[in-house]
Every structure is written in C-alpha cells, then in structure tokens.
Amino acid sequence: MKIGILADWLGLGFEGNILKSAEMGADGVQLYAVEGELAPENMDAAARRKASRFVRDTGLVISAICGDLGGGGFAFPADNAAKIARTKEIVDLALDLGCNIVTTHIGVVPADPGHERFRVIADALSELGAYAESRGAVFAIETGPEKSEDLLRMLRTVGSRGIGVNLDPGNLVMCHNESPVVSVGNLKDFIVHTHAKDGRLLRHCDMDIIYGMVPAPEGFDENEYCVELPLGEGDVHFETYLPALKAAGFDGFLTIERECGEDPQKDIGLAIDFLRALL
Numbered sequence: 001m002k003i004g005i006l007a008d009w010l011g012l013g014f015e016g017n018i019l020k021s022a023e024m025g026a027d028g029v030q031l032y033a034v035e036g037e038l039a040p041e042n043m044d045a046a047a048r049r050k051a052s053r054f055v056r057d058t059g060l061v062i063s064a065i066c067g068d069l070g071g072g073g074f075a076f077p078a079d080n081a082a083k084i085a086r087t088k089e090i091v092d093l094a095l096d097l098g099c100n101i102v103t104t105h106i107g108v109v110p111a112d113p114g115h116e117r118f119r120v121i122a123d124a125l126s127e128l129g130a131y132a133e134s135r136g137a138v139f140a141i142e143t144g145p146e147k148s149e150d151l152l153r154m155l156r157t158v159g160s161r162g163i164g165v166n167l168d169p170g171n172l173v174m175c176h177n178e179s180p181v182v183s184v185g186n187l188k189d190f191i192v193h194t195h196a197k198d199g200r201l202l203r204h205c206d207m208d209i210i211y212g213m214v215p216a217p218e219g220f221d222e223n224e225y226c227v228e229l230p231l232g233e234g235d236v237h238f239e240t241y242l243p244a245l246k247a248a249g250f251d252g253f254l255t256i257e258r259e260c261g262e263d264p265q266k267d268i269g270l271a272i273d274f275l276r277a278l279l
Contacts (some may be wrong), residue, residue, distance in 0.1 A: 001245065002027035003275050004063040005257035006195070014038060014051065018058055024269055025276075028063040029055065029192075030103070030255045033090055040089040048096040052186070055097075062086050062099040063253035064140065064166065064193045065090060072212040073107030073145075074124035075117050084127055091137050100137040101193050104164040108145040109154045122157050124259045129160025138192050139165040144171025145211045147178055148186040155190055163192040168257070170197025173211065174226035177201040180241040188248035196254040196275060198234035200228050231256070231271040242278055247255045 007029040014037050021029045031038055043051065055062055057081035069083050069092035089101070094102050106125065110118045115196060125139070132139045139162055165187050165224060169180035184191070205225040208214045232238065242254075256271045258264040 001242070001251055001279060002063070002253050003196075003272055003279075004028040004030055004253040005034075005268055006030045006255055006257040007270075008032045008066075009231075009258050009268065013266075015054060015279045018055055018060065020265075022058040022060055026060065026256075026271055028061040028253055028255070030064045030066055030253075030257075031062060031097075031260050032066045032068075032257050034067060034069060035140030038093075041092045043061055043093060043096075045096070045257060048093065051096045052086045054116070062097055063255050064101040065097065065099055066098055066101050066104070066144070067091075067092040067102045068104040069096075070105075072210075074121050075213055077120050080120070080124050084124060087128055087139070088131050091132055091135060091139070092188045095137060101140050101164070101166075102132070102137065102143050103140045103193060105145060105211065106212050108211050109150050111146070111150045113153060113157065118154070118157075119151050122154060125154070125158045125163055126160060129158055129162035131162065133160060133162030137161060140166040140192050142166040142195070143168050143173070143183065143187070144175050145207050147176050148172065148183040151187045152190075155187075163190070164192035165243075166193045166195065167191050168195040168197055170195065170199045170234065170257075174199040174201055174228065175207060175236060177235070180236055181244045184241070184244040184250075185208070188250075191248065191250050191252075193252055194250070194254055194259045196231060196238075196271060197228065197236075197257045198231045199226060199228040200234045209268075228258075230267045231274045238274070238278055 170180040
C-alpha cells in the first residue's frame with residue numbers, strides 16, 4: 001500500500017501543496033477539483049498538461065480527484081442533471097491529469113431499497129457509472145453517510161464496473177461506530193481508494209441531518225456527536241484495519257485526510273510516520 005495526502009488541507013496552493021507533499025515523503029496526492037485553480041473551467045488543455053507534468057516531476061502520482069459537489073450529493077432529483085453534467089466534466093479533467101478515480105459523497109443511502117431516495121441516487125449512479133466505465137475511469141463513493149451493508153446494497157443494485165468505493169474508516173467510525181474490518185469485509189470487491197482518517201463517535205445522530213438530507217434543527221452542533229482525531233488516537237484501530245485491507249487484496253492508496261485540528265500540516269506529518277511504521 002502507498003501513502004497519499006489530500007493535498008488541499010496543507011493550504012499552500014496547488015504547486016505548494018505538491019512540493020510540500022513530496023517533501024513530507026508521500027507517494028501521491030488527492031486533489032480537489034470542484035472550484036478554484038483546478039476546477040475544469042479554469043484548466044484548459046495546456047494547463048492540464050502542465051499540472052500533470054508538475055506532479056510527475058516531483059515523483060508523485062495523483063491518487064484520486066475529489067469531485068464532491070456537496071448539497072446532499074445526488075439525493076435531490078431537481079439538482080441531478082446539472083450535478084451529473086458537472087461530475088462528467090471532473091471525470092474528464094481527472095483523466096487529462098493522468099488519474100482515473102474521482103471520489104465524492106452521494107447523499108445518505110436509505111437502508112430500505114423501496115425508499116424514493118434510493119431510486120433517485122441509483123439512477124444518478126447508473127448514468128455516472130456508465131460514463132466512467134466508457135472512459136476507463138471509476139466514480140468512487142466515499143463511505144460514512146450510511147452503514148457499509150447499505151452501501152453494498154446500492155452498489156449491487158447499480159451493478160456498474162464504473163462505480164467503486166473510497167473507503168473512509170474514520171467516517172464510518174464517527175457516524176456509525178462501525179468496525180473498519182467489517183466495512184472492508186462488506187465492500188472489498190469495490191474498494192479502489194481509501195482515506196486514512198481516525199475519529200470517535202460521541203453519541204448517535206441522524207445522518208440525514210449530518211449530510212444535508214433534511215434541515216438541521218436550530219442550535220444543532222455536529223461536534224457534539226463525533227470528533228475527528230489524529231491517526232492512532234481514535235477508534236479505527238489501524239493495527240487490525242490495515243491487515244484486513246491487505247487480506248482483501250487492496251494495494252492502493254491510504255490518503256491522509258485531516259479536516260480539522262490546530263495544525264493539520266503537523267498532524268499529516270505524524271500520520272505519515274504512523275502509517276509507515278505499521279506498513
């Protein structure tokens with residue numbers, strides 16, 4: 001397995017993030033390409049070639065492109081035509097940058113496949129999966145909003161080789177207190193990329209609120225329900241999680257995502273050391 005960094009959390013701009021990631025000893029980077037300097041409309045063909053070459057010249061590879069459009073993922077039918085079109089643009093950008101994996105949240109998959117939202121998300125994934133497969137890419141769903149068994153049901157329903165999983169064990173722990181070993185067991189046939197994140201569930205919350213399926217009540221504070229922690233300080237238990245990934249045949253990226261904390265750059269450096277020691 002290889003170690004990556006979700007480079008935008010370094011906060012140094014595209015070239016600065018790449019140079020710092022190489023300096024820190026990463027093998028690759030995941031890049032955010034929804035808005036800002038790497039958004040598709042801001043990257044003509046020459047800019048895409050230049051960016052790809054810059055990453056390659058540092059000795060890194062692009063592990064994945066983050067194409068998370070927010071706004072509840074693909075759960076709201078009125079938004080989906082525009083979101084699907086935008087996601088296809090991001091898939092095209094990723095391929096031009098030399099990467100064939102685009103990750104995102106899709107909304108909360110209901111446990112009941114008869115739920116209307118299940119059908120809405122499945123329809124969007126069917127179209128995106130067909131497009132990704134036709135282009136030799138994979139649209140990877142980030143875990144967390146639903147339990148892995150519910151996501152597996154969606155994956156089997158859609159049945160597309162263009163749809164995979166970006167396994168984030170920290171999200172599953174923080175949202176459901178789900179053992180990452182169980183998550184790997186359920187999703188092993190679909191995992192194409194992972195986030196290295198740790199955390200702890202403080203008390204259970206409705207995921208429809210956390211992920212924007214319904215409006216949050218007045219005074220709602222997500223921090224009362226879960227906490228993200230540096231690697232090794234939460235409930236992911238990497239000493240059992242990483243062997244489970246290996247046993248499942250995964251040999252891709254463990255991409256460090258540190259979304260909070262007083263010094264994310266320091267925490268990312270410590271995370272690299274932590275993972276190297278275990279690997």
